Amino acid sequence: MKKKSENKKKFPIIFFIIRLILSCGVITLFFVYFGSTYVKIVLPFIEKQILLIHPEYHIHEMAYKENGLSHELAVQVSIVRPFTDEFGKSGSWRDVNYAIHASTLYSHPIIIFSLLLSWPGLTIKRRFISLGCAFILLIIAISIDHPFHLISQAEQGLVIDTFLGKFREFWVFTLTNGGRQFISVLLFLLAISHLYFKLPAPLQKQIHRNAPCPCGSGKKYKQCCGKN
Numbered sequence: 001m002k003k004k005s006e007n008k009k010k011f012p013i014i015f016f017i018i019r020l021i022l023s024c025g026v027i028t029l030f031f032v033y034f035g036s037t038y039v040k041i042v043l044p045f046i047e048k049q050i051l052l053i054h055p056e057y058h059i060h061e062m063a064y065k066e067n068g069l070s071h072e073l074a075v076q077v078s079i080v081r082p083f084t085d086e087f088g089k090s091g092s093w094r095d096v097n098y099a100i101h102a103s104t105l106y107s108h109p110i111i112i113f114s115l116l117l118s119w120p121g122l123t124i125k126r127r128f129i130s131l132g133c134a135f136i137l138l139i140i141a142i143s144i145d146h147p148f149h150l151i152s153q154a155e156q157g158l159v160i161d162t163f164l165g166k167f168r169e170f171w172v173f174t175l176t177n178g179g180r181q182f183i184s185v186l187l188f189l190l191a192i193s194h195l196y197f198k199l200p201a202p203l204q205k206q207i208h209r210n211a212p213c214p215c216g217s218g219k220k221y222k223q224c225c226g227k228n
Helices: 002-053 107-118 124-143 146-154 163-195
Strands: 057-067 070-079 094-101
Touching (some): 002 107, 002 124, 070 146, 094 146, 107 124, 107 163, 146 163
Antiparallel strands (some): 057 070
16 A cells, blocks of 8 residues: 555656656757747847946847857947956957857746646646746846846956946856756746735624624624524
């Protein structure tokens, strides 16, 4: 009897892991073939955020490029403000060209949607509602991740002496050392939280036996609605 109960407890976990692996594989394949479309959709949003944070930037190019089997996000930007580099050289104009792997932009949707598709106990309707919430939360993930990552890449080699600059560098360090995955899991939990957390029902005000009945009969509560 104990062995049977143990097997029943283990089965959902194994089933979830199998579904998670399959879901992750399918979504990863989707980004392999259609990742360029996703990047082109989110790039204007990321570019606007970068210019909002640093209006002194002149972004000449921010585009998805394929170099053989490598898929990259190429960036050309000019930093127009006084700066000092790590060698003590000062200037007011700096042209920067760099590229990051496009898969950096895929990690949030792959983790969030893989978990949503494989999570046990969700009906089709609830899964679709959670997917809708996840799309909104994905915008938040993009906002607090990719603009700061690209800014950090553009300012490599410069002396960062402002509080916001140092905080940004710390945030990017956190993102690249597990923080990105943690945020994805956290946003997934937020996407399904509406299924598990409900507001408690309001407490009903207790009516005294001799108080007028709230139904409007003119009788005392004990002689009307509270009779039984």
